[in-house]
Amino acid sequence: MELTVGPNQFFWKAEDWTAFYDELAAAPVDRVSLGELVCSKRMPFYQDRIPAALETLANAGKSVAITSLALVTLKRERVATHALAEMGVEVEVNDLTALAHIPADMPFSVGPLVNVYNEGTLKWLADRGATRICLPPELPLESVKALCDAAKDKDLTIEVWGHGRLPLAISGRCYHARMHGRTKDNCQFACEDDPDGLQVNTTDGQPFLTMNGVQTLSQTHASAAYQLEALREAGVGALRLSPQSVGFTQIIDAYRARLDGTLTADGLTDAIRAAAPGCSLSDGFLDGDRGVDWSGKAA
Template sequence: MDLTIGPNQFFWKSDDWAAFYADMAQAPIERVVLGELVCSKRLPFYGDRIPEAISTLQDGGKQVALTSLALVTLKRERKMTAELAEMGVEVEVNDLTALQSLPKGAPFSVGPLVNVYNEGTLEWLARLGATRICLPPELTLQSVEVLARRASDLGVAIEVWGYGRLPLAISGRCYHARLHGRAKDSCLFACEDDPDGLRVSTLEDQPFLAMNGVQTLSDSYACAAFQIEALADAGVSALRLSPHSQGFAQICQLFRQRLDGALDGAGLASGVQDAAKDVRLSDGFLQGARGADWSPINREGNQT
């Protein structure tokens, strides 16, 4: 099973962004998806560094793809999407409107924000040229198995979310701007202050969600530490690790050790929590329970 680094969901300073991908060129992973997924206003701050990042990653032996925006609403965003195909690397579609911008017959991949919930959708995307699909993270192991089996028949690689805050929704409104009393068009990039998203708690001060500009994320960090064997048996080709600012290079190493059999699930989970302090892990969606559930708690009564 391979490791894919998904697109960075957050707004990082340009130098931090570039340093991250330089580190990923040396990480024990096979594939990297980069570019802007969440908000087109962020792209000018690091867009001119994307070609260099692509070159660095390819020199490091990595496969590279560019993500489309998750929500295309403006004329300039349609233009940005059309220009992705001119970059000379595979495009990962995270909004189906991006398909009309791809050359007819060109292979592409599909990201987890596209609702591939059944074999019919998977078959339709394969006919259009999809060669790889990262399934939505809310699917259960049973659903993953059904889709992976059909994908294998079609020659389509299947990825499953392995680590990181889960993308739950994209809105036309910017939560960060609203929090600071600003309009979306004059947000002053408030989301830059929260490099892993801003936690949102309930009125009872219980952790609930995280916000990231126009995006809603899970508060917990999904972690497939205890499902690796089941996913491999189901025919899953790769795990997707979503970038975060805390200990991510170390987390890549830990997942590689887990895939290579050098760590068990408890060892990976413990290592992740050491590398990324104060994060709450979850695997409820894969288990068919509440998304925020963490299976070691259910099995043992306390967190591993």
């Protein structure tokens, strides 16, 4: 099973962004998707660094892809989406409007924000040119298996969410800007102050969600630590890890060891908590009654 890294969902300083991908070049991952997924206003801060990062990763033997935005609403965003197909690397589609800008004979991959919930959607995307699909993280194991079965006849690689805060929703409004009394057009990039998102509590003080500019994320970090054998048996070809600012290279090493059979699920859980103290875990979408449920070791 491959180990992949998905696009960074957060807004980091350009120097931190570059250093992160330089470190990934030496990490035991097979594939990296990068670029701006959440908010196009962030792109000018690091856009000129993307070609160098792609080259560094490719020279290190990684398969690379460039992500599309999750929500395209403005003309400049349509122009930027059109330009992705001209970069000479695979495009990961996270909004189906991006397909209008990808030539019919150009292979592409599909990210987890596209709702691939059934065999019909999967086969349609494969016929359109998709070679890899990262399934939405809210699918249960039974659905993952059914889609893996459908993918066999289409020569598709099926990827599942392996670690990280789950992307739940994208909005036209910016939560960070609103919290600071600003408009979206004058947000002053408040999300930069929260490199892993800002925790949202209920009215009685219980952790509930995480906000990241226009994006809503889970408060917990989903982890497939205890489902890897079941996912491999189902036919899953790749496990996706989502970037975070604390302890990510150590987390990659731990997942690699787990995939290689040299680390147990309990050992992986301990390694995640050692690398990112205070990190709460969940796997309920894969195997539970609620997404927030956790089947592994208690904190």
